[in-house]
Amino acid sequence: xxxxxxxxxxxxxxxxxxxxxxxxxxxxxxxxxxxxxxxxxxxxxxxxxxxxxxxxxxxxxxxxxxxxxxxxxxxxxxxxxxxxxxxxxxxxxxxxxxxxxxxxxxxxxxxxxxxxxxxxxxxxxxxxxxxxxxxxxxxxxxxxxxxxxxxxxxxxxxxxxxxxxxxxxxxxxxxxxxxxxxxxxxxxxxxxxxxxxxxxxxxxxxxxxxxxxxxxxxxxxxxxxxxxxxxxxxxxxxxxxxxxxxxxxxxxxxxxxxxxxxxxxxxxxxxxxxxxxxxxxxxxxxxxxxxxxxxxxxxxxxxxxxxxxxxxxxxxxxxxxxxxxxxxxxxxxxxxxxxxxxxxxxxxxxxxxxxxxxxxxxxxxxxxxxxxxxxxxxxxxxxxxxxxxxxxxxxxxxxxxxxxxxxxxxxxxxxxxxxxxxxxxxxxxxxxxxxxxxxxxxxxxxxxxxxxxxxxxxxxxxxxxxxxxxxxxxxxxxxxxxxxxxxxxxxxxxxx
Amino acid sequence: xxxxxxxxxxxxxxxxxxxxxxxxxxxxxxxxxxxxxxxxxxxxxxxxxxxxxxxxxxxxxxxxxxxxxxxxxxxxxxxxxxxxxxxxxxxxxxxxxxxxxxxxxxxxxxxxxxxxxxxxxxxxxxxxxxxxxxxxxxxxxxxxxxxxxxxxxxxxxxxxxxxxxxxxxxxxxxxxxxxxxxxxxxxxxxxxxxxxxxxxxxxxxxxxxxxxxxxxxxxxxxxxxxxxxxxxxxxxxxxxxxxxxxxxxxxxxxxxxxxxxxxxxxxxxxxxxxxxxxxxxxxxxxxxxxxxxxxxxxxxxxxxxxxxxxxxxxxxxxxxxxxxxxxxxxxxxxxxxxxxxxxxxxxxxxxxxxxxxxxxxxxxxxxxxxxxxxxxxxxxxxxxxxxxxxxxxxxxxxxxxxxxxxxxxxxxxxxxxxxxxxxxxxxxxxxxxxxxxxxxxxxxxxxxxxxxxxxxxxxxxxx
Numbered sequence: 001x002x003x004x005x006x007x008x009x010x011x012x013x014x015x016x017x018x019x020x021x022x023x024x025x026x027x028x029x030x031x032x033x034x035x036x037x038x039x040x041x042x043x044x045x046x047x048x049x050x051x052x053x054x055x056x057x058x059x060x061x062x063x064x065x066x067x068x069x070x071x072x073x074x075x076x077x078x079x080x081x082x083x084x085x086x087x088x089x090x091x092x093x094x095x096x097x098x099x100x101x102x103x104x105x106x107x108x109x110x111x112x113x114x115x116x117x118x119x120x121x122x123x124x125x126x127x128x129x130x131x132x133x134x135x136x137x138x139x140x141x142x143x144x145x146x147x148x149x150x151x152x153x154x155x156x157x158x159x160x161x162x163x164x165x166x167x168x169x170x171x172x173x174x175x176x177x178x179x180x181x182x183x184x185x186x187x188x189x190x191x192x193x194x195x196x197x198x199x200x201x202x203x204x205x206x207x208x209x210x211x212x213x214x215x216x217x218x219x220x221x222x223x224x225x226x227x228x229x230x231x232x233x234x235x236x237x238x239x240x241x242x243x244x245x246x247x248x249x250x251x252x253x254x255x256x257x258x259x260x261x262x263x264x265x266x267x268x269x270x271x272x273x274x275x276x277x278x279x280x281x282x283x284x285x286x287x288x289x290x291x292x293x294x295x296x297x298x299x300x301x302x303x304x305x306x307x308x309x310x311x312x313x314x315x316x317x318x319x320x321x322x323x324x325x326x327x328x329x330x331x332x333x334x335x336x337x338x339x340x341x342x343x344x345x346x347x348x349x350x351x352x353x354x355x356x357x358x359x360x361x362x363x364x365x366x367x368x369x370x371x372x373x374x375x376x377x378x379x380x381x382x383x384x385x386x387x388x389x390x391x392x393x394x395x396x397x398x399x400x401x402x403x404x405x406x407x408x409x410x411x412x413x414x415x416x417x418x419x420x421x422x423x424x425x426x427x428x429x430x431x432x433x434x435x436x437x438x439x440x441x442x443x444x445x446x447x448x449x450x451x452x453x454x455x456x457x458x459x460x461x462x463x464x465x466x467x468x469x470x471x472x473x474x475x476x477x478x479x480x481x482x483x484x485x486x487x488x489x490x491x492x493x494x495x496x
Numbered sequence: 497x498x499x500x501x502x503x504x505x506x507x508x509x510x511x512x513x514x515x516x517x518x519x520x521x522x523x524x525x526x527x528x529x530x531x532x533x534x535x536x537x538x539x540x541x542x543x544x545x546x547x548x549x550x551x552x553x554x555x556x557x558x559x560x561x562x563x564x565x566x567x568x569x570x571x572x573x574x575x576x577x578x579x580x581x582x583x584x585x586x587x588x589x590x591x592x593x594x595x596x597x598x599x600x601x602x603x604x605x606x607x608x609x610x611x612x613x614x615x616x617x618x619x620x621x622x623x624x625x626x627x628x629x630x631x632x633x634x635x636x637x638x639x640x641x642x643x644x645x646x647x648x649x650x651x652x653x654x655x656x657x658x659x660x661x662x663x664x665x666x667x668x669x670x671x672x673x674x675x676x677x678x679x680x681x682x683x684x685x686x687x688x689x690x691x692x693x694x695x696x697x698x699x700x701x702x703x704x705x706x707x708x709x710x711x712x713x714x715x716x717x718x719x720x721x722x723x724x725x726x727x728x729x730x731x732x733x734x735x736x737x738x739x740x741x742x743x744x745x746x747x748x749x750x751x752x753x754x755x756x757x758x759x760x761x762x763x764x765x766x767x768x769x770x771x772x773x774x775x776x777x778x779x780x781x782x783x784x785x786x787x788x789x790x791x792x793x794x795x796x797x798x799x800x801x802x803x804x805x806x807x808x809x810x811x812x813x814x815x816x817x818x819x820x821x822x823x824x825x826x827x828x829x830x831x832x833x834x835x836x837x838x839x840x841x842x843x844x845x846x847x848x849x850x851x852x853x854x855x856x857x858x859x860x861x862x863x864x865x866x867x868x869x870x871x872x873x874x875x876x877x878x879x880x881x882x883x884x885x886x887x888x889x890x891x892x893x894x895x896x897x898x899x900x901x902x903x904x905x906x907x908x909x910x911x912x913x914x915x916x917x918x919x920x921x922x923x924x925x926x927x928x929x930x931x932x933x934x935x936x937x938x939x940x941x942x943x944x945x946x947x948x949x950x951x952x953x954x955x956x957x958x959x
Contacts, residue, residue, distance in 0.1 A: 199671030221649030305655035
């Protein structure tokens with residue numbers, strides 16, 4: 001029997017206003033308390049009259065010593081307070097690598113290559129099915145070495161890809177920010193699956209002739225969430241070194257990692273991983289605060305490696321024939337959901353408004369003490385953030401998170417479009433998504449962004465940024481030529 | 497208003513005195529506050545890896561392994577054996593199982609995992625046992641193994657094995673070469689400055705199994721001859737309540753990266769040879785590059801380490817040298833002004849890159865045979881264990897009961913990039929643990945460092 005819409009609508013509208021009123025009351029509680037106090041004080045003052053107030057002032061016998069002492073004490077306390085605060089970390093600007101169109105891998109090319117490299121029909125059909133449902137588009141790119149039949153995964157080709165993606169991103173960033181390479185104080189590079197000696201950080205130091213006392217770190221093997229680990233490390237370094245800046249490079253090098261076997265769980269990365277890189281400039285200098293785009297508010301890291309299932313769900317191993325590849329387990333989504341829940345319990349209290357925290361706390365207490373059957377309250381993160389950048393790991397990951405966090409299609413649009421246009425670029429995907437939001441002209445001053453990354457280990461890492469100035473719609477950048485076409489409708493199954 | 501603003505001479509003096517008093521007392525308070533803020537980095541304990549005896553690589557075994565490479569000609573074979581025989585490395589060093597068992601050309605991922613697991617788990621088990629710290633208390637975990645970085649990372653492997661907490665901060669450094677120990681310490685030290693009462697565990701080692709070179713390029717075969725299995729796990733903390741149990745305190749750390757220079761960047765590089773086989777290329781310009789990086793590091797290190805008197809003497813000597821040189825160019829050309837580092841440092845942990853490296857660094861720092869003995873003996877007993885070599889050298893000093901309270905220890909290492917990193921420690925109490933040297937320290941220093949198989953393989957040194 002169809003339910004009458006109007007009573008529901010009116011009751012839901014009433015509920016909405018109740019909820020709004022509750023949020024307003026709780027979040028501005030202190031203000032609400034202060035208003036009656038202020039009114040009372042001003043009433044008293046007005047009643048007394050101006051002459052009485054002057055007499056009161058004169059009766060205070062202030063000695064010069066006392067005045068000096070109190071002034072000094074005030075200055076000292078203020079200085080201690082200001083110096084004890086963590087140094088603010090600003091994101092001055094960032095640049096994403098835009099792959100050349102010659103590296104494009106449309107579905108037809110991918111399937112043809114898969115067939116020619118690996119004559120196993122079942123594997124090719126499996127990969128085709130995955131690709132059709134993956135959410136990837138026809139413009140994703142693979143590095144030149146992967147276009148060979150069979151692919152050419154030499155160290156030289158891997159270094160060439162690294163140079164192409166990383167140097168392009170850095171050149172872009174240097175042009176945008178006007179930064180002189182010799183002024184870079186800290187360098188953090190993360191690339192999970194390619195770690196030559198000397199490291200990629202040394203490669204960058206060599207190319208741009210960076211200073212010899214630079215603090216460089218090269219993180220490897222840390223998965224798709226390593227971009228936020230690098231940001232965390234850069235933030236810690238910027239807390240310790242005043243008046244410094246940090247260059248963070250997040251990338252994944254695809255060349256050495258194409259899997260040439262037939263095991264299904266290991267064929268998935270072939271279908272999803274694509275070429276990409278991002279270069280980010282962080283700073284703690286006062287003068288950069290004026291031109292910085294964002295300020296880093298929080299970084300929260302969660303590592304679920306203690307749980308064997310979580311540890312094994314993204315695992316590099318050899319198949320029966322000795323081919324190395326990364327196997328993705330079937331319970332990846334469930335584990336991602338659990339990792340996210342753990343991360344939320346830490347980040348929730350830091351970002352959620354008091355109203356949500358109170359509701360969550362009361363529901364928790366209620367569940368424990370009154371009735372177990374109460375549904376757990378899922379805090380509304382839309383009240384804490386205006387924009388969400390969810391790692392474009394795959395369509396299922398985005399769907400899962402959209403469901404868990406109760407987000408609208410617009411909130412996950414950046415993630416879906418990045419997956420569609422660039423594929424899964426691993427740790428740099430969060431920056432492509434941020435670039436999308438800026439290109440769409442949606443980023444305004446005061447807006448808060450939540451970047452969520454997942455990766456092998458199993459880790460879930462979050463970063464929260466606050467926008468410091470309204471970002472003009474970008475004229476260049478990776479989305480320049482296609483932003484007007486977006487958002488694109490992505491069917492559930494793409495039939496070529 | 498009148499009472500506040502009326503000022504005469506006495507009042508003025510009183511005001512100035514008050515201001516000065518307040519300023520000085522507040523500066524003092526500020527300094528005290530600042531000192532408390534700056535965190536100290538203490539070395540709580542360290543455990544060096546001792547592989548099982550069935551992994552010992554004798555010269556004979558090395559010769560067999562070299563002979564298995566059918567692509568090598570007789571001159572190549574002779575060259576390699578010469579390197580092994582003259583390297584200053586004994587019969588007691590260790591190699592990975594896959595190489596000893598004949599699988600050096602095609603190691604499996606399991607071989608690589610096993611090699612690394614054996615090192616990490618055995619040292620960590622002992623570290624946790626000796627310190628009494630539970631793995632759940634670890635806040636920061638750093639692993640640096642240059643030439644092996646699987647997914648999930650080695651840090652995740654450890655988190656999984658020891659069931660560490662969800663909020664543990666892990667960092668997996670890779671590709672950073674033989675000088676990565678000070679880099680890991682730098683990372684932890686920086687994290688310590690932002691958090692109180694933090695405990696960090698660092699594992700440093702190298703992976704040899706997947707990196708055995710099977711080609712014929714001479715510059716890439718040296719690595720095969722010199723690198724040996726080894727590793728170390730150490731625990732750092734900034735918790736002042738653990739200070740009485742800690743061994744050393746970090747005083748300063750200097751990093752110098754000369755990668756901006758092309759020669760420096762490419763002198764130690766992992767690459768493919770002309771046949772497409774991956775190996776670690778060590779170029780002929782390595783010594784020159786090392787000297788340059790070393791000089792840069794010392795220039796930054798000297799002011800932090802040397803007492804003011806020595807620095808003043810250095811300046812005076814430098815001026816005199818320059819004056820003399822301008823008068824009599826021939827007599828003084830080529831001589832450099834030496835700084836006496838022994839005035840600021842009692843013990844020197846030099847990276848055991850090779851006998852020539854140790855000798856060169858020793859002579860540059862003005863060290864005698866006693867000072868370089870720990871490094872030479874480490875090279876002899878353990879070979880070049882890459883980033884963890886510094887810890888074996890420290891272990892030798894401790895086993896020989898050389899480390900006394902208030903002594904200062906300088907760790908100096910070189911690595912691909914090209915980097916020269918150093919750090920200075922202050923010993924907090926008299927140290928006496930035998931560690932990995934326990935069973936053999938009595939035999940050191942041996943009468944002779946000459947390879948005992950000289951009579952069998954001595955022919956390689958002729959012609």
